[in-house]
Amino acid sequence: MTRTGEVMEAIRHRIAARDLTRDDRLPSIRGLAATLKVSPSTVVEAYDRLAAEGVVRSRPGSGFYVSAGLAPPSLNVLEPQGDRAIDPLWVSRQSLDAGPLALKPGCGWLPPAWMPNAIVRRAIRGLARADDAILADYGGTRGSFGLRALLARRCAGEGLDVGPDQFLLTSSGTQAIDLICRFLLRPGDTVLVDDPCYFNFQALLRVHQAKVVGVPYTPTGPDATLFAEALAEHRPRLYITNSAIHNPTGATMSPRTAHRLLAAASAHGLVIVEDEIFAEFEPEPSPRLAAFDGLSGVIRIGSFSKTLSASVRCGYIAARPDWIEALVDLQVATSFGGASPVATQLVFDSLMDSGYRRHMEALRRRLSSARRDTATRLEDLGVRPWVKPRGGFYLWSRLPDGADAAEVARVALREGVILAPGNVFSVSQAASGFMRFNIAQMQDPRVFDVLKAALSAGR
Secondary structure, eight states: OOHHHHHHHHHHHHHHTTSSOTTOBOOOHHHHHHHHTOOHHHHHHHHHHHHHHTSEEEETTTEEEEOOOOOOOOHHHHSOOTTSOOSTTHHHHHHHHOOTTOBOTTSSSOOGGGSOHHHHHHHHHHHTTSOHHHHHSOOOSSOOHHHHHHHHHHHHTTTOOOOGGGEEEESOHHHHHHHHHHHHOOTTOEEEEEESOOHHHHHHHHHTTOEEEEEEEETTEEOHHHHHHHHHHHOOSEEEEOOSSOTTTOOOOOHHHHHHHHHHHHHHTOEEEEEOTTGGGOSSOOOOHHHHHTSSSEEEEEESTTTTOSSSOOEEEEOOHHHHHHHHHHHHHHHSSSSOHHHHHHHHHHHHSHHHHHHHHHHHHHHHHHHHHHHHHHHHTTOEESSOOSSSSEEEEEOOTTOOHHHHHHHHHTTTBOOEEGGGSOTTSOOTTEEEEEGGGOOSTHHHHHHHHHHHHTO
């Protein structure tokens, strides 16, 4: 702890012990400096920081006074809510609010130690030398030109001819979908999703008061026949999917399925939103709806949360020019300005780092090994993967007969292990016997001990 931190902790301790209470005057700067054997400037810095926290307040010409007592932590904030209904927000709430000792094989991100933290740190150091405008100004309405140009070059590599002006940077991939929903949907509109699908698609669509219809997902993509039937019956406005390493199944859409979907969508005026957040985990690129379509009726979205940092939020939208113009206005209206210049510069510098490509190559190899080992250990418990994914970190798996995934998740949660039961991903609630496992979050052997016990209790 720094000397400033020691002074702050001393004052907090006196407030917590009620030696100092509301409206009491703090010791004089010189007096406390002499008592703690620090410089007066250290005490001034400590008092200013405590004032910024709202613990104390300054009265000009009089000194510093206690603002209020320190409230004790609330247990319901520190612990997961085990009695909450298992709905599409259940896994998110449990994973995001979990304490540091919780194990999270149900969460949707890699462990911190698996991320390119050294690259991010170099980018942060570079930001210290950035122009004042990057550190202080609002972002431009489209976001960093350098990052948009980089994304355009990546698209060119897959045969998609698109310029930087057809990209809009957003604060996250979730915000990208939210903007698209604001732009294209009205309350009561129907949206198709895969069944199963990423659970937050369902949660976000319900916020927009959309009617959500699921299409059964197969190892080669959504069932094309049932997809066409859903178009004819429900006349949906949007279809939202992952075509590259599908969440939660890990499956990859086949070229034949992709062409059938695009033909049906074109005939019915359906807009497709293709989320490619997991694309960089593929060993080789798979068919992309946006590339086949040329961004005519397909909107591509993505972010860098899975590969770079979930703490530095930055996403993007690629779409036809007139839609981008409308989405720019929406982002200005709802966020004032574009994505954070600090975040976009950090992302750009990290992606341009010579170590990033090597990191991703090593990560794909590490995940491949973890995938094999985890699948073997799950099969020893009678849990069998639905498909063998080409990449990524998910295994969509069938539990032993008679095991209810929701009950297994509840039992495991009591032991500090957060799982992702199948029905949080399923619109039809037809996945009670499935579970999504994050292989990178299953390196602690205790996960399998708890899972074994929970499977026995959940039958």
